[in-house]
Amino acid sequence: xxxxxxxxxxxxxxxxxxxxxxxxxxxxxxxxxxxxxxxxxxxxxxxxxxxxxxxxxxxxxxxxxxxxxxxxxxxxxxxxxxxxxxxxxxxxxxxxxxxxxxxxxxxxxxxxxxxxxxxxxxxxxxxxxxxxxxxxxxxxxxxxxxxxxxxx
Amino acid sequence: xxxxxxxxxxxxxxxxxxxxxxxxxxxxxxxxxxxxxxxxxxxxxxxxxxxxxxxxxxxxxxxxxxxxxxxxxxxxxxxxxxxxxxxxxxxxxxxxxxxxxxxxxxxxxxxxxxxxxxxxxxxxxxxxxxxxxxxxxxxxxxxxxxxxxxxxxxxxxxxxxxxxxxxxxxxxxxxxxxxxxxxxxxxxxxxxxxxxxxxxxxxx
Numbered sequence: 001x002x003x004x005x006x007x008x009x010x011x012x013x014x015x016x017x018x019x020x021x022x023x024x025x026x027x028x029x030x031x032x033x034x035x036x037x038x039x040x041x042x043x044x045x046x047x048x049x050x051x052x053x054x055x056x057x058x059x060x061x062x063x064x065x066x067x068x069x070x071x072x073x074x075x076x077x078x079x080x081x082x083x084x085x086x087x088x089x090x091x092x093x094x095x096x097x098x099x100x101x102x103x104x105x106x107x108x109x110x111x112x113x114x115x116x117x118x119x120x121x122x123x124x125x126x127x128x129x130x131x132x133x134x135x136x137x138x139x140x141x142x143x144x145x146x147x148x149x150x151x152x
Numbered sequence: 153x154x155x156x157x158x159x160x161x162x163x164x165x166x167x168x169x170x171x172x173x174x175x176x177x178x179x180x181x182x183x184x185x186x187x188x189x190x191x192x193x194x195x196x197x198x199x200x201x202x203x204x205x206x207x208x209x210x211x212x213x214x215x216x217x218x219x220x221x222x223x224x225x226x227x228x229x230x231x232x233x234x235x236x237x238x239x240x241x242x243x244x245x246x247x248x249x250x251x252x253x254x255x256x257x258x259x260x261x262x263x264x265x266x267x268x269x270x271x272x273x274x275x276x277x278x279x280x281x282x283x284x285x286x287x288x289x290x291x292x293x294x295x296x297x298x299x300x301x302x303x304x305x306x307x308x309x310x311x312x313x314x315x316x317x318x319x320x321x322x323x324x325x326x327x328x329x330x331x332x333x334x335x336x337x338x339x340x341x342x343x344x345x346x347x348x349x350x351x352x353x354x355x356x
Contacts, residue, residue, distance in 0.1 A: 086224055090224065097228050
């Protein structure tokens with residue numbers, strides 16, 4: 001079912017449903033990843049996996065990544081395929097919904113950014129800006145399950 | 153130059169149990185078949201993607217004046233909807249629904265439910281309302297309303313076993329739906345009561 005879960009990021013507790021995002025992403029994953037010609041690079045996992053981020057830093061990095069996807073990624077992923085575009089819209093609007101929930105923690109200072117997560121996010125941005133914007137956006141979208149797996 | 157077609161009017165959404173349908177009044181053009189196209193815009197498109205609109209291909213150049221938009225209203229944010237009419241090369245302006253639609257406002261109806269006494273077993277059959285729905289089932293011995301028991305059903309399988317009954321008293325059941333994505337519940341269904349009867353179903 002559309003399973004809301006309570007996510008614990010250090011002191012930040014947020015109830016979010018990932019199911020619809022997962023469904024949307026699963027429906028387009030193969031298509032999006034097929035559009036990514038650069039196999040030897042990762043935006044989210046280079047040089048270190050997200051799993052190396054301490055759980056206390058989880059809120060900060062999640063907050064940054066939600067903003068990253070909403071501000072930078074989704075808008076550069078428009079395709080010629082209406083079905084794909086509709087699913088990207090679904091994911092993007094769901095991200096907005098979650099971003100709003102996470103903002104509550106941010107406003108309550110439960111989303112502090114330690115140096116490590118700041119560095120990690122800088123690395124992600126560097127990976128992203130190392131490619132042309134469309135390739136970077138498509139690759140980032142194709143790696144969405146890395147973020148979802150790490151969050152869950 | 154082709155005269156502009158009238159813009160579709162009375163654009164509204166009927167949303168029940170997380171199924172959302174857009175409808176509008178027909179545009180009348182004597183002797184012609186008018187076709188309609190629908191587009192949606194989520195909060196993301198409004199705030200981050202240059203107010204772009206996304207076509208719903210199942211509702212492109214259709215003759216019906218209703219469109220199932222459930223698949224595209226898949227986040228709990230405010231959506232805009234618009235409709236346009238076409239006849240041959242003639243086209244109308246976009247008619248945009250007044251106000252936004254957020255699925256959090258969907259109306260939730262009590263679930264259809266069938267309570268079965270299978271011998272001494274108290275069973276309930278619940279309507280499959282789709283993946284977004286869970287059920288809260290309350291059951292109690294008639295006369296012992298203070299000792300209500302609750303069962304949350306997340307996946308609707310065919311039949312749900314509630315309890316093993318004693319012979320004699322009536323057992324009563326009612327249920328409501330719960331939608332996690334919008335964190336809302338329906339009202340409760342009508343109460344249904346049954347009684348164990350030596351292995352045969354007994355309705356009251």
